[in-house]
Amino acid sequence: MKSYARAALAAATVAALGLTVSGCTSDAGATADNGPLTVWIMGDSGKNFEQLVAPWVEESGTEVEVVAVPWDGIDERLTTAVASGSGPDVLQVGLSKLRTYADAGALLPLDEYLDDHPALAAENFAAGIGGEASAVAGEIVSIPWVSDTRVLFTRTDILAENGIDTPPTTWEQLRADAKTLAARGEGQYGYYIPQWDSPLPVVMTWSNGGDIIDADGNVDFDTPEFAEAVDLYTGLYADGSVPTNGDFDQTQGFISGVAPMLISGPYLAKSIADSAPELDGKWQVTTVPEGSASATSLFAGSNLAVWHNTTQVDASLELIEYLSQPETQLEWYSINGELPTAVDALENEEFLSDPLVAVYSEQLADARILPLVPNWDGGVGADLLTALNSIALNGEDRDTALETLYSKTEGVSIN
Secondary structure: OOHHHHHHHHHHHHHHHOOOOOOOOOOOOOOOOOOOEEEEEEOOOHHHHHHHHHHHHHHHOOOEEEEEEOHHHHHHHHHHHHHHOOOOOEEEEEHHHHHHHHHOOOEOOOHHHHHHOHHHOHHHEOOOOOOOOOEEOOEEOOEEEEEOEOEEEEOHHHHHHOOOOOOOOEHHHHHHHHHHHHOOOOOOOOOEOOOOOOHHHHHHHHHOOOOOEOOOOEEOOOOHHHHHHHHHHHHHHHOOOOOOOOOOOHHHHHHHOOOOEEEEOOHHHHHHHHHOHHHOOOOEEEOOOEOOOOOOEEEOOEEEEEEOOOOOHHHHHHHHHHHHOHHHHHHHHHHHOOEOOEHHHHOOHHHHOOHHHHHHHHHHOOEEOOOOOOOOOOOHHHHHHHHHHHHHHHOOOHHHHHHHHHHHHOOOEOO
16 A cells, blocks of 8 residues: 555544544654654553663663553554654554554555665564564565464363363363353352453354455355354353453452463463462463364464654664564563564574473464454454444344344455
8 A cells, every 4th residue: 555545544544443632642753863762562561661672772872762552542542643643653563453553654664674674574583473464455564573372371270179180172161161160159250251352252263164254355254153153252151151340350360260261362471470479380371272173363463663754764673673683572571471573582492491482382383363454443343342242241132233243344354
């Protein structure tokens, strides 16, 4: 997609996000030549990121201003930045938002710069990560940074106490085990489903051998494999195995044992280890359960991109090069619990000797990214959650809710 088309799409994307620009505080904008680099980092890892880049700051002499943006606040921040014409220099982009950012014209196409920055070439990153997960409409608009694949966490001590000797390896087993664990008493559950986790039913569909994109590139939920996923998703609620309060804290629920099974990313392992060292040896991770066809999981990493109108392209790419070095990515895993994307980091012997990493590595070999449809979080993903949660939480008729989903997503395409 050329620059003139991106500019035309920016206003449309802002409107599609349905967010209000007024009343928001705008960023100072892309920094002037030789000024500090402004970097948007998602979540609450800003302090850790400052620690990570400190050696580069000292060596390069370039100051880095880190802005931590909550995951649930990024749409508003993006809308404000696009509308005002000002943004950061470098930003972290979750894969589910990559197309939204690109369609809004927020990301600088990088193809013409990569010859001068060979460390950012696709072959330096794990297979698939440096291609499909970095480009939109044939243009490279981001560089891989974090490999985030979902795995199954289980409190093995609680499972054993309830006659479950090993973590479930199929979704059918997981549902049965979750029902057993929920029978422990009032306020006890077997499994946790985040009500904001739109990829989960997609993962369940993949595990049944299906997809939500048809042969022509259009969104299509009206398939037998998705129907199986719906029955599994809503069935866990019907069994009383899943908490229904939307503010349930997965980390504390797992540590307390209230919800002793859940699917999440490697970052959760670090949170558990840091917050509850007394549970050492009482929990583990395994690959996600298998459906009727596979045990495919979600690849939900995040990339680094350059803001479209930064005045410091070279400095921004030099910082991204530093962050792409295997030793830097291994340090990030050490301090923040997020997996590398660089081949040499993923193949590091010391890294692979960690039993947790061995599971993550196995799961990465069978993981897929969400389809790059426009505005997944505010569009197709939101419609999907509305339909499933209306059935599971509000008792809406299953077929009626699904027909509404089919209607709302008709005509949406990855093309």
